[in-house]
Amino acid sequence: MIASESKKIILSIICIAVLIIAFVGVSYAAFTTVLTDSNSNGLSTGTISLILDNQGEAISMKNSMPISDEEGKQLSGDGNVYDFSVQTVLAPNTTINYEISAEKINSESNELVLDNQSVKLYLQKLESNGYVDTAITKVPQPFTPLDSDSFLGSKIGSMVLYSGTFSNTTDQSKEIQEAFRLRFWVDKNAIIDSVSREFNIKLNVTAKAI
16 A cells, blocks of 8 residues: 555755844844854944854755654754754853744745644754753753743744853953754654645744843
């Protein structure tokens, strides 16, 4: 029978994009731009940006079947993990709090959308001893949208994956970078039917100076 193929859930995660945040004092202004422009705005406080470490700009899991959290946390290789960094150039004696969030975006195809509870997200941070779990997704979480904008600027409807701080206590500008690894998969309890579905997100970084 062709049931085996027709019942596969297609999970296409596309358009993991760059959102550059510009800081002036304690306010922030968000704009979408290309990465090469991220350090050219000349603002006094600093800039923060997502750096795309992978050669590709997306995770694409075609014909993905539901798997357990234990299996999902062990995914590796191209197309299964997404490595990226958050980088800032801080002005002297400046501290900023920042958030990494995943924003669900509309599909450009005619595929139906996989529901939020059928997707699991798992973010780790690179430390001296390798990648370690982060607080929000230490237990892999379904896509959980905010019901209002966060204090640091993550949009209503997006999911906060990580909250962190960059601090420069010196008298000169300082470049700081933190690296992350994102995995996500179809949850083992997802209902499988004969209809192909997809789930599209992009990553944002938002912040405020304190």
